[in-house]
Amino acid sequence: MNKSSHFSLDFYKLLFTNIFSNLGEIIFNVTVLTLIYAHTKSVFESTLVIVISMLAKVIGSYIGSNYIFHKFSIRNVLIYSESLRIIFAIIFIFLIPIHHFENIYILFILVFLINISNSFFTPGSLALIPIILSKEKLIQGNSWFSISNQLTQTIGWLVAVPIVNFLGNIISIIVYIFLFIISLLLILFMRADSIKRDENNITNFTKxxxxxxxxxxxxxxxxxxxxxxxxxxxxxxxxxxxxxxxxxxxxxxxxxxxxxxxxxxxxxxxxxxxxxxxxxxxxxxxxxxxxxxxxxxxxxxxxxxxxxxxxxxxxxxxxxxxxxxxxxxxxxxxxxxxxxxxxxxxxxxxxxxxxxxxxxxxxxxxxxxxxxxxxxxxxxxxxxxxxxxxxxxxxxxxxxxxxxx
Structure with a gap:
């Protein structure tokens, strides 16, 4: 753990992982909402994406607590989370020319799966911060994460819409994949992993x-x-x-x-x-x-x-x-x-x-x-x-x- 006046290199890797992950997620959301509304002209079905995303995060958070985080190191969970999102995005690209989303519910299933994968990322990154930073730097470190979230959310939504409109759905998803590959590489190059776990103190959802x-x-x-x-x-x-x-x-x-x-x-x-x-x-x-x-x-x-x-x-x-x-x-x-x-x-x-x-x-x-x-x-x-x-x-x-x- 770096106790100098500066943050450790692993902190910056985690910070930029978060930034690229947020930008990719925004581009994906804009692409999906644009695609669904263009095909259905339905506000309800567009809103349904948000509800499905939230339900997936509820289920994913339960799965993470009960079956994932006590079995794997935090770094490995983040690697699996980013890898799954890349895999599901590749499936998304192959499905577009095959189905043209005449059956829009295939897209809902993909949104559900990607958001389940996404639900592992935030708890994992939060748990890594106190491993990487000393106690006196937690407020500063969390504040930098908040700033990065606010800026990426603000700038991301401003640029994502014209990017999707200009590049089209498939190229936009390729951009999404590229951003998550960068995020994945940053995690792979992190030295901090997880602390030693007490095998007698396995924590599931109930515990x-x-x-x-x-x-x-x-x-x-x-x-x-x-x-x-x-x-x-x-x-x-x-x-x-x-x-x-x-x-x-x-x-x-x-x-x-x-x-x-x-x-x-x-x-x-x-x-x-x-x-x-x-x-x-x-x-x-x-x-x-x-x-x-x-x-x-x-x-x-x-x-x-x-x-x-x-x-x-x-x-x-x-x-x-x-x-x-x-x-x-x-x-x-x-x-x-x-x-x-x-x-x-x-x-x-x-x-x-x-x-x-x-x-x-x-x-x-x-x-x-x-x-x-x-x-x-x-x-x-x-x-x-x-x-x-x-x-x-x-x-x-x-x-x-x-x-x-």
């Missing part, structure tokens, strides 16, 4: 759930994540666009500005974390409480507001609050969960979070049609408030320090 239940700070953070994930459906494009049109009485351009300002705010939050990482190491628990409370205030303010300029300002401020809380929570989990079971525990948490998100996305959409979208935002604010209560009443969270000095 990981028991660990989460018995380790109070992990349980409290997981409960906060579940509440906030459920509340986060309001920031989905459909909910935010509906609120912009119906409550703010503005057009799509204001919807786009809100998304852009939130991204800028999130980037600012990551920069603040990197700049003042020592302070956040000492104030970890109080940071979570304060950020959660700010998110509650901003959401209730947003839900009761009808002015576009106020909505834009709130979106900008919400970015740093969310980013700081999420990164500090992630760093605490990386510190508190034993290294040999981290990937299994992360997969179990992801199973709960993805499952919760699907349920609340469907329920929230139904409730929005009945009660109106504004009440969904008010309900989300209540969930953020409950998350704040958990953080404030938990001595383990409130008094937590990643480093005492």
């Amino acid at each position: 990981a759930l028991k660990f989460i239940r018995d380790k109070k700070i992990v349980r409290d953070i997981t409960m906060m994540d579940l509440l906030e994930t459920s509340a986060n459906i309001i920031w989905m494009p459909t909910f935010l666009l509906t609120f912009t049109l119906e409550i703010l009485n503005e057009g799509e351009h204001i919807w786009g500005i809100q998304g852009a300002t939130y991204t800028l705010g999130s980037l600012l939050g990551s920069i603040i974390l990197i700049k003042f990482s020592k302070s956040f190491n000492r104030l970890g628990g109080y940071t979570i409480v304060l950020s959660a409370f700010i998110m509650f205030l901003l959401t209730i303010g947003y839900s009761l507001n009808s002015l576009a300029i106020i909505a834009i300002i709130i979106c900008f401020i919400d970015g740093p609050a969310y980013q700081i809380r999420e990164t500090v929570q992630k760093s605490i989990l990386q510190t508190e969960i034993p290294l040999d079971i981290q990937s299994s525990v992360y997969s179990t948490i992801n199973t709960l979070i993805f499952g919760s998100y699907i349920i609340w996305l469907l329920l929230g959409s139904y409730m929005a049609d009945i009660f109106g979208v504004q009440w969904i935002f008010v309900f989300a604010a209540i969930l953020y408030f409950l998350s704040t209560v958990i953080a404030f009443t938990s001595n383990e969270i409130r008094r937590y320090r990643i480093l005492n000095e």
Whole structure:
């Protein structure tokens, strides 16, 4: 583990692996959504891709926790994950000229399989970070990952659409394969692997759930994540666009500005974390409480507001609050969960979070049609408030320090 003032070479390899993987995933998603909509002209079947992807991640996270991560080293799991995505993409290319996707459900099956493979990557990379970095660098390291995610998501969607439109579906998937080959090579050249595992302490889904239940700070953070994930459906494009049109009485351009300002705010939050990482190491628990409370205030303010300029300002401020809380929570989990079971525990948490998100996305959409979208935002604010209560009443969270000095 590199304890100098700089990150280790393995950290940068993992960081760029994440960047190339994200870019490839965006190009694939744009290609699939474009292909499905062009053939079906159906919003429902295009939306079904998102639902299938989320269901695959629920199932994949369960498989990873129960059958994968306790049997293989983390590095090998990442290698298998990237290799499977490349193989399924090659199958995709061969199927296009054969079927022309007259049977669109073949494509749904491929989307499902690729997202199951994808579900192993995030828990594995999260578990590698505390192996590669020393404890005092976790907040900085996680912040750089957040910055890379935000930039690739923003830039990726801007360039992916013209790339797919210009190159066509098959060439776009070849670009996707090329990006994942680079990602795979970076993993292969990593020296860090996994820590020595205790053969008497094999962790499956059930044991990981028991660990989460018995380790109070992990349980409290997981409960906060579940509440906030459920509340986060309001920031989905459909909910935010509906609120912009119906409550703010503005057009799509204001919807786009809100998304852009939130991204800028999130980037600012990551920069603040990197700049003042020592302070956040000492104030970890109080940071979570304060950020959660700010998110509650901003959401209730947003839900009761009808002015576009106020909505834009709130979106900008919400970015740093969310980013700081999420990164500090992630760093605490990386510190508190034993290294040999981290990937299994992360997969179990992801199973709960993805499952919760699907349920609340469907329920929230139904409730929005009945009660109106504004009440969904008010309900989300209540969930953020409950998350704040958990953080404030938990001595383990409130008094937590990643480093005492």
